[in-house]
Amino acid sequence: MKELDPLVFLAVFQEMLGPLLWVLILLIVLGTLAFVGLLLKEKTINSRRLVRAELAGLVGGALALVLMAKVSSSGFTDAGGPADWFLIALVFGLGLAGTAILVYTFMGWRKPVGQ
Amino acid sequence: MYKNALDKILDDTGKKTLDRRSFLMLGAAGAGSLLLAPGGAQAASRIKSSARIVIAGAGAAGLAAASHLANKLDGAKITLIDARKEHFYQPGFTLVASGIKQSPYVVSTTREYVPGGVELVEERVVEFDPEGNKVVTESGKPYPYDFLIVATGLKLDYEAIPGMDVEQIGNNGLGSIYHSPAKAEATWRAMSNFADTGGVGVFQRPGTEMKCAGAPLKYTFVTDDYLRRRGNRGKAEIIYNANNKALFSVPIVHEKVRMLFEERGVKVNYERMLESIDLGKKLVVFKTPIGPVELQYDFINVIPPMRAPDSVRNSPLPWQEGGWAKDGWIEVDKHNLRHKRYDNVFAVGDVAGVPKGKTAASVKWQVPVAVDHLVASIAGKESEAVYNGYTSCPLITRLGQAMLIEFDYKDNLTPSFPGVIAPLEELWISWVMKTMALKPTYISMLRGRA
Numbered sequence: 001m002k003e004l005d006p007l008v009f010l011a012v013f014q015e016m017l018g019p020l021l022w023v024l025i026l027l028i029v030l031g032t033l034a035f036v037g038l039l040l041k042e043k044t045i046n047s048r049r050l051v052r053a054e055l056a057g058l059v060g061g062a063l064a065l066v067l068m069a070k071v072s073s074s075g076f077t078d079a080g081g082p083a084d085w086f087l088i089a090l091v092f093g094l095g096l097a098g099t100a101i102l103v104y105t106f107m108g109w110r111k112p113v114g115q
Numbered sequence: 116m117y118k119n120a121l122d123k124i125l126d127d128t129g130k131k132t133l134d135r136r137s138f139l140m141l142g143a144a145g146a147g148s149l150l151l152a153p154g155g156a157q158a159a160s161r162i163k164s165s166a167r168i169v170i171a172g173a174g175a176a177g178l179a180a181a182s183h184l185a186n187k188l189d190g191a192k193i194t195l196i197d198a199r200k201e202h203f204y205q206p207g208f209t210l211v212a213s214g215i216k217q218s219p220y221v222v223s224t225t226r227e228y229v230p231g232g233v234e235l236v237e238e239r240v241v242e243f244d245p246e247g248n249k250v251v252t253e254s255g256k257p258y259p260y261d262f263l264i265v266a267t268g269l270k271l272d273y274e275a276i277p278g279m280d281v282e283q284i285g286n287n288g289l290g291s292i293y294h295s296p297a298k299a300e301a302t303w304r305a306m307s308n309f310a311d312t313g314g315v316g317v318f319q320r321p322g323t324e325m326k327c328a329g330a331p332l333k334y335t336f337v338t339d340d341y342l343r344r345r346g347n348r349g350k351a352e353i354i355y356n357a358n359n360k361a362l363f364s365v366p367i368v369h370e371k372v373r374m375l376f377e378e379r380g381v382k383v384n385y386e387r388m389l390e391s392i393d394l395g396k397k398l399v400v401f402k403t404p405i406g407p408v409e410l411q412y413d414f415i416n417v418i419p420p421m422r423a424p425d426s427v428r429n430s431p432l433p434w435q436e437g438g439w440a441k442d443g444w445i446e447v448d449k450h451n452l453r454h455k456r457y458d459n460v461f462a463v464g465d466v467a468g469v470p471k472g473k474t475a476a477s478v479k480w481q482v483p484v485a486v487d488h489l490v491a492s493i494a495g496k497e498s499e500a501v502y503n504g505y506t507s508c509p510l511i512t513r514l515g516q517a518m519l520i521e522f523d524y525k526d527n528l529t530p531s532f533p534g535v536i537a538p539l540e541e542l543w544i545s546w547v548m549k550t551m552a553l554k555p556t557y558i559s560m561l562r563g564r565a
Contacts, residue, residue, distance in 0.1 A: 008556075011564040015555035031188040072550045073215045078515030083536050087544050 001114050038108040046108070053104035060099025061092040125457045131363040136356055161189040164493045167258035171250055173197035173238045175205070175561065176464025177266035178228045182563025185230040188493070193232065194258060196250065198239040200225055202561075206475050207551055208292050209330050209511065211299040213337045214307060215550065218296035228561040240267070243430035245457040246414055262489050265445055265462040269326065269473070272420045277391040279417060288314075288397055291417040292334060293326070306334075306414060310341035313350025314413025317399060321420040322358040322388045326465055326473040329508035329520070331355075332362065332372055334416050339379050340513040353380070354410070356387040356401060364471070365526045368510075371539045375512060393419065421473075423466050432460065434468050444468030449524065450501050452485040460494070461485045471524055472506025479560045480505045505529060509549040512541045519545035 014021050039045070068091050069076060079085060129521055141353065168184060169176045173195045179196050207221040229235045238252035249259040271293055273279050284291045285301025288309060292299050309316060320331040322386040335355050342348040355362070355376065362376070362383065363369045376383055387401040387408065392415075399415060401408045421442075423433060428443030435446065445462035446455045449469040454460035463481045484502040491498035504524030509517045520538050521529045530538045536545060559565035 008559070008565045011559040011562075012552060013553045015558045016551065046372065068547075071474075072547045074515050074543060074546065074550075075208075078546065080516050080542045081540050083532075084543040086535075087547070 011083050027102075028098075029096075031105060034109065035101050035105045038105055043110065049104055050100075053100045053107065054096075056103040057096040057098075057100030060103075061094075061096035063099075064091050064095025126224055161187060162490060162494050163189045164191045166261045166493050167192045167259065168194070168262045168264070168489070169250055169258050169266045170195045170266060171197075171243070172266035172268055172464070172466070173199070173225045173229070173235065174202070174266060174483060175475050175557070176268075177264070178202075178225070178561045179478060179482040179563060180264050180266060180486060181233045182228075182462060182561065183482055184489070185232055186563050187486065187490050188294045191493075192234075193261075194234045194236060195229060196236045196238060196240050196252060196258065197225060197278065198237055198253075200237065202228065202542045203296060204554060204559065205326070206556060208296070208299045209333050209337075210332065210550065211296060212290070212292040212302040212306065213511075213514070214303045214341075215514070218300045218555075221296045221299075228558075230563065239426075241426050243426060243432055243461055245431055247453070247461070261459060262492070263457075263460045264485065264489070265427065265432065265460065265466055266464045267424050267466050269421045269465040270424045272323075272422050273417075275420045276389060276417070278393050279282065279419070280394060287394060288412060288414045289394060289417065290414060291419070292330065293418060295347070302416065306338055306416075307341065309414035310345050310347060312413070313342065313347040314352075315411060316342075316351060316353045317356065317410055317412040317415040318354065318357055319356040319387065319401075320391050320414075320418050321416075322418040323422060324439070324444065324473065325418065325421045325545075327508065328364065328472075329336050329510045331416065331418055333511040335381060336375070336379070336510075336512045337514065338416075339381060344514075352382065354382045354384065356384045356389075356410075358386070358388050360385050364518070365522045365528070367521055367524070367526075367528065367539070371518070372510075375541075382471075391416070421465075427466055432457075432462070439468045449504065450484075451488045451498070453488055453504065463487060469504070469524075471504045471522070472508075474506050474508065475557055476505070476507040476521075477558070479556075479565070482560075507531075509545055509553070511546065511549065515546050515547040516541040516543055517549050519548060520541070 065088065079088060168191055170180055177195055177197065184191065184193050202223045202225045204221040207216060210216040211218055211221055212553055223291040226235060238250065238254055240250045241253050242251040244250065249257045251257050273281050281294055283289050283304050284294060288304035288305055290305045292302050318331055318335045336352060339353055342351050361369045362372045374454040387403050390400045390402045390407060392399045397412050399410050399412060401410060422428065423443030426432065427445065432445045434440045445466055445468050447453060447462045447467050447469065448455060452461050452463050452467055454462065463485050464478050481502050484500040487500035488498040505521065507521040510520050511517045518539055518541055519536050521531060523529050528538050530536065536542060556565055
């Protein structure tokens with residue numbers, strides 16, 4: 001941890017997640033592409049769908065925190081300082097944003113506007 | 116600068132190069148200025164050589180050294196010698212003894228980390244002959260070398276404690292987290308019983324150099340936490356016995372731990388060394404400046420004296436004078452791990468006679484330096500790589516929190532994330548690193564990637 005090398009991080013994540021890392025990356029890449037594709041196709045943001053996706057995102061954020069607590073053998077009273085709150089916010093935020101984008105995209109492609 | 120490492124990861128993970136390459140680019144771009152950090156040791160191109168390199172010991176240091184050498188040399192004959200087929204992830208022993216992980220978490224096989232092109236000899240080295248440039252294994256077979264890396268680790272000298280019987284670990288309030296994964300688990304059962312009943316918990320550390328000097332402290336903190344969680348802290352007394360006048364070799368960390376112990380009601384005795392134990396009577400005797408002192412316990416975590424293995428102690432390799440001569444630690448230059456008397460010998464990991472840190476973090480930073488100097492010797496060049504004593508200790512202070520303490524030979528704190536992860540603050544994020552990130556980092560170190 002003396003020098004921060006992005007490739008070391010990649011090697012570590014690969015060790016930590018195994019093939020799941022590539023699945024996640026694929027999910028992120030495909031999800032982003034599908035999301036951008038949807039935006040280009042619709043040329044607008046459907047606010048009704050967005051609100052629903054964000055509600056689903058709240059659940060996704062909470063799930064991300066539960067998952068994090070489980071894999072790190074932590075309880076829910078362990079935060080001790082600002083860095084911890086930052087990490088909690090980060091995990092929640094990633095879960096929220098990821099779920100919201102995926103749900104929005106999924107709903108959009110499944111049932112285009114106007115139908 | 117990262118081309119070789121990049122190619123290696125791409126090679127290792129097979130096809131789909133485009134996706135991954137673009138991902139890596141994205142990752143690298145995102146990391147921004149981090150790209151400007153100095154490149155890893157493996158960034159140099161491979162050097163052709165027919166040198167015979169023997170690595171005695173295939174633990175963390177030996178395997179990491181083998182991987183780094185295999186990355187850097189083309190054609191060298193690298194031989195790893197170690198009788199033990201199992202590989203232990205030792206930083207996980209405290210977690211096993213704390214009931215956080217099960218013993219399989221720390222056990223794997225040596226063979227799975229041996230890099231291609233490296234020969235593994237499943238025997239023990241019984242003789243080091245640096246004058247004759249060879250080592251001899253227990254079957255009597257000699258292995259001549261051009262370069263030798265000693266990475267035997269150390270010996271847990273339980274026999275030096277009269278009355279101690281490792282078979283009894285886990286019974287009758289006797290714990291000892293270092294012995295083995297099975298005994299770490301047995302220690303957890305003994306400690307958990309103690310947390311249910313209360314009584315006197317005795318903790319200590321030996322007067323010798325030791326691996327992970329933070330572990331005795333961690334285990335004291337964890338035991339205190341379990342007693343509190345089970346509502347029995349009021350029924351228990353916890354006594355920590357330091358071997359000298361400090362709780363930790365880095366003064367600023369000593370002060371912090373002293374404050375935490377005071378806050379948690381942990382009683383501290385200084386200058387006490389375990390002299391003998393009576394397992395039946397649950398009684399220990401400590402050597403102190405005022406003579407022997409007896410202490411009755413209901414639970415004890417015995418940490419034995421640690422010394423270099425006999426084969427090393429009985430060889431010409433150890434320090435010839437000074438505090439380390441007696442225990443047989445190898446006489447190396449603390450900045451490059453090269454032997455002070457035998458130019459073609461290096462020592463890395465626990466067996467190296469350097470002032471700080473017998474930890475996996477030390478190994479991680481020692482090995483690339485030692486290997487760089489060795490490879491430079493092969494190439495007829497000088498290496499400028501320097502090891503400054505960096506080591507790290509995620510000091511668990513309760514379940515779910517730790518202090519990420521990193522320091523060097525000069526007792527300076529060297530935080531990796533200054534301003535974000537404060538070294539002397541009890542944080543969940545440091546615990547998360549210990550429980551989630553450390554083992555993957557360790558495994559990639561064995562494979563020469565981190």
